[in-house]
């Protein structure tokens with residue numbers, strides 16, 4: 001029933017009820033009326049009225065019903081006009097095209113979204129840079145006459161007296177672009193004229209290898225000055241470092257001695273000690289002559305350290321103080337800020353903000369005035385600089401500026417047009433060539449690696465072996481991998497899931513592959529030819545690394561994989577055994593030094609390493625990097641491949657990817673707009689790594705040998 005008709009019905013009912021009530025009432029009020037003729041007349045009139053009302057209401061309801069029925073009839077008639085269709089989709093209107101959303105705002109602060117950009121070709125002669133003549137001479141002895149782009153931009157910003165430098169600097173420039181000299185040169189220029197030795201500069205880096213590398217560069221830069229450099233790394237006993245960094249003396253100071261004695265007594269009696277520093281001082285004070293107090297002085301002007309060890313010194317080395325600090329450099333900043341390392345940022349910032357115990361500050365304190373502000377020049381660097389403002393904010397930067405080097409115009413590899421300069425991707429060196437090799441399910445990855453080493457890294461070997469390439473092998477190559485190799489999976493050095501990225505993997509489409517593919521190489525050889533002699537190190541004969549000794553850094557995802565792979569290479573191809581070094585997280589400092597030294601001197605030409613070696617390590621003549629295990633992030637990839645193609649030299653990076661890793665690799669690494677590269681990653685097939693029955697047998701034997709070596713079972 002329609003709303004309308006309901007209403008009328010209700011009205012009629014109400015009218016009827018009210019009329020009947022009125023009648024009842026009247027009957028009650030005058031019980032005699034129904035007996036009189038007048039009363040009957042009055043009743044009749046009323047009933048007529050009520051009846052008229054009721055009829056009116058019913059008519060109106062009937063009219064409403066009729067209208068409704070007419071409307072329904074009309075609807076039914078109209079149905080006859082409806083066009084009947086089959087199951088094919090109905091034509092749809094054109095979707096409304098909405099204008100592309102181009103943000104006119106950025107959530108980044110303007111110093112990040114509008115950085116100072118430096119062209120990679122902007123180079124200056126060191127002689128034009130107001131550097132000390134001796135420094136220029138030292139640089140020229142090393143063969144450096146021209147400052148690289150980032151150095152040409154940053155050095156002038158950091159040169160000059162402290163009161164004229166008003167900004168802290170963040171520097172984002174690709175791996176191998178020369179960031180180390182960009183901060184060390186102005187720092188040394190600033191400190192060289194200071195007559196008194198104080199700890200004025202602190203350089204924080206993430207690994208002990210980097211501490212040693214940066215200190216070597218710094219040592220060269222300070223030659224001819226009175227400056228002294230110290231290092232602090234976790235691998236060295238703390239006590240040795242304390243003795244090397246702090247000189248302990250004594251001073252005649254009866255009042256000071258008395259105050260120390262009082263404190264010592266209070267401590268003894270009540271356990272009352274004001275500050276931790278006093279406790280440590282008391283320990284020295286008890287060994288002093290009467291009326292003398294200990295005094296401490298720094299033995300170094302510049303300290304290069306890892307964050308953990310720095311905190312150890314701040315918290316437990318008598319006399320270690322950052323009161324005189326003027327320079328704070330954080331290299332590989334994104335890595336250091338990502339990992340908390342005993343809350344190092346908070347501890348250091350708190351230490352730097354404690355007011356210095358100077359006479360001026362004491363006077364200011366007496367006048368209830370704030371202590372004088374410290375003027376510490378902070379320089380924060382990385383090839384993959386974080387734009388995370390909360391992390392950068394923890395460093396309490398003063399009027400910061402971001403300097404970026406633009407080596408590559410935005411390329412066809414990624415359409416990065418919407419991104420602003422500040423949040424554009426990280427750049428790879430322009431001289432880097434990247435290739436990727438599919439390795440199927442990954443079960444024969446060691447064989448692919450060997451093949452790669454012998455065909456593309458140590459090129460000289462390829463030339464002879466291609467000539468001797470046996471026809472039989474060609475036939476084996478075309479047969480494809482067989483299921484029999486599956487049994488090797490448990491023993492193989494890595495399994496396909498060794499890359500522990502959470503991203504979904506999958507093969508890219510054929511179309512994607514076609515776009516990315518480069519012509520497959522069709523060379524092959526017997527990788528098991530143990531008798532073939534490898535004269536190390538060999539000269540590259542290709543046009544990419546002309547005349548340089550070939551060497552390769554191979555990355556695995558764990559120490560265990562690195563060690564196993566090195567054993568396996570030695571077993572599968574004994575001539576490589578003596579040429580291979582392993583650098584893992586667990587290598588001791590001295591082992592690490594020996595391994596790196598041998599590699600740098602060319603005694604070994606294959607270095608297998610975990611990601612410990614990916615950050616900042618400078619192996620100037622490294623010709624190849626191989627990602628044997630898939631890196632865990634795009635940042636890890638950038639730092640790994642950045643060990644080659646440094647300072648404008650050519651370099652090649654190879655990545656082995658399994659079919660489950662393929663999609664992630666191409667999407668997240670090879671084609672991501674986060675990475676700015678000059679040329680796309682090329683796909684290269686090493687099809688000939690297909691195993692004959694004999695080779696498979698030898699491979700299994702090698703794996704068995706490896707397993708026996710691991711379990712110490714020589715039977």
Ligand SMILES: Nc1ncnc2c1ncn2[C@@H]1O[C@H](COP(=O)(O)OP(=O)(O)OP(=O)(O)O)[C@@H](O)[C@H]1O
Nearest residue numbers: 144146147148175176177178179180383616620647
């Ligand atoms: N002015 C120069 N001329 C020639 N070579 C230079 C110059 N400055 C630095 N180099 C060389 O460039 C290489 C890379 O320098 P450096 O290690 O400082 O790079 P980086 O930017 O810190 O790299 P990463 O981000 O990987 O740590 C080194 O081998 C260094 O000796």
